[in-house]
Amino acid sequence: MNVKQTLDTKGLSCPMPIVKTKKAMDTLDSGDILEVQATDKGAVNDLSAWSKSSGHELLEHKEEDGVFKFWIQKG
Amino acid sequence: MIKPISAKEIAERVVEGKMFVLDVRNESDFNDWKIEGKGIESINRPYFDLLDGVEEVLEHLPKEEVVVVCAKEGSSKMVAEMLAEEGIQDVYYLEGGMKAWSEYLLPVKIGDLKDGGSLYQFNRIGKGCLSYLVESNGEAAIIDSARMTEAYEDFAKENNLEIKHMIDTHLHADHISGGRSLAEKTNATYWLPPKDAEEVTFSYEALEEGKDITIGHTKIEIQPLYTPGHTIGSTSMIVDGQYLLSGDILFVDSIGRPDLAGKAEDWVSDLRDSLYNKYNNLSKDLVVLPAHFGKISELDEKGGVSAKLGDLFEKNSGLNIENEAEFRKAVTENLPPQPNAYQEIRETNMGKINPSNDEQREMEIGPNRCAISE
Structure with a gap:
């Protein structure tokens, strides 16, 4: 996957992972892929719902050693 | 500000x-779940x-x-x-x-006992779970305790009560019981129906018919009554001849679902027998105190949940299904979704897994969903 930028939100709790993701996304171009790393469990549901409601596409997400990783393509 | x-x-x-x-x-x-009232x-x-x-x-x-x-x-x-x-x-x-x-417990006094004690309901309004504290002469028994046991400990301290018995009417699937942990902490006896405890990893006292539990020096008997259906071991209790603690067998607006331990078909006839025969033979003046409420409208003006057994035989639709086949259908088909993480919760209550505090909170999120209808 051609990741344009990686955002580390590990250790941050709600709402910061989404606030930071949104800020990072605002600087990207349509089609760019952002990788987000988070440790807040709530981020899983919230990032998928946010991606949908803001027109981005959550391409994939997985958990690795307690870290949630998301790949979101800007819409 | x-x-x-x-x-x-x-x-x-x-x-x-x-x-x-x-x-x-x-x-x-x-x-899925919100604050209602x-x-x-x-x-x-x-x-x-x-x-x-x-x-x-x-x-x-x-x-x-x-x-x-x-x-x-x-x-x-x-x-x-x-x-x-x-x-x-x-x-x-x-x-x-x-x-x-989800974790807040509201204590509501339900009434006095004949020999000077009293009975309190602890309403976990956010999740719809009801637990009970019976006190008499400085001693207390807690029934169907929530995981957050501080509320009972604080109450016992304020009222100078020694917690002697922790009792679960059945192996819960919607919440993690605080019964075992508080029993260990206070040197109380932990009671569980043996038929629900076949796989547990700890020792307990068998809650069985005929074994009365006395609280205080005055005679406040808790009589267990074997009423399978929601789980195979489900046991109801009659306190002081006045109150019927019905566990997850009978609720105010609904009845217990038999499917949470994976045995819906097998337990339908037990559930029917418990409700339509055993309960039907009890005094209709008993005040039913269930382990859950489903709708916020079941709360009275103090926040308590209770009903006369006689009234429930008239109004609760789950007690008024004459046809056995129809009853089977009502308790096995079109049931609401299961409680969140119910299998892991059962395993935790058996002592098979030991999740961290944070994981336990996470597992308990959402409504109880122990009734056949929401």
Whole structure:
């Protein structure tokens, strides 16, 4: 996957992972892929719902050693 | 300036007050489970849709007194601050979020016992779980304890009670029992029906028919009554000849579901026999005290949940299905979704797994869903 930028939100709790993701996304171009790393469990549901409601596409997400990783393509 | 509001204050508003709630969790969480009450009005706008501003939602809010609610607290604080900046007066955020709301226990006195003791219901309003404390002459028994045992410990301390017995009417699937942990802490006896305890990893005292438990020096007997159906071991208790603690067999508005331990078909006839024969043979003057409520409308003006057994035989539709095949259908088909993480919760209650405190809180999120209808 051609990741344009990686955002580390590990250790941050709600709402910061989404606030930071949104800020990072605002600087990207349509089609760019952002990788987000988070440790807040709530981020899983919230990032998928946010991606949908803001027109981005959550391409994939997985958990690795307690870290949630998301790949979101800007819409 | 935004202000915190505690789960305790929310409970007061739910029981007899008014409140406007802006719930900023995502839509599926809100639809699944939210703060409800007679005087509670609520709308849902996920916090992540309000990051650019709250203008859109302002027209749907009152000009003063809004309580912003989220899962843990963080997002509700952020949105509350944005609302306050827009000029709304008295913006509150729920301290500890829905997690705290799910964990709050409201003690309600149900009544006095013949020989001077009394019986209290601890209502976990956010999740719909009901537990009980029977006290007499300085001793106490706690039935169907919630995981958060501080509420009972504080109560016992304030009232100079020694906790002697922790009793579970059955192996719970919707919440983690505090029975075993508080029994260990206070040197109390932990009681569990043996048929629900075949796989447990700890020692316990068998809760069986014929074994009366006496609290205090006065004779307040707790008589166990074997009433399988929700689980194979489900046991009801008659306290002081006045109160029927029905566990998850009979609720005020519904009846227990037989499927949470994976044996719905096998237990249908047990459930029917418990309700239509065993309960039907008891005094109709008994006050039924269940382990759950389903709808917030079941709460009385003090926040308690109870009903006369005779009234339930007239009004509760689950007690009025004459045809056996129809009964089978009602308790096995079109059941509501199962409680969150119910299998892991059962395993925790058997002592097979030992999740951390945070994991336990996470497992218990959402409504109880132990009845056949919501």
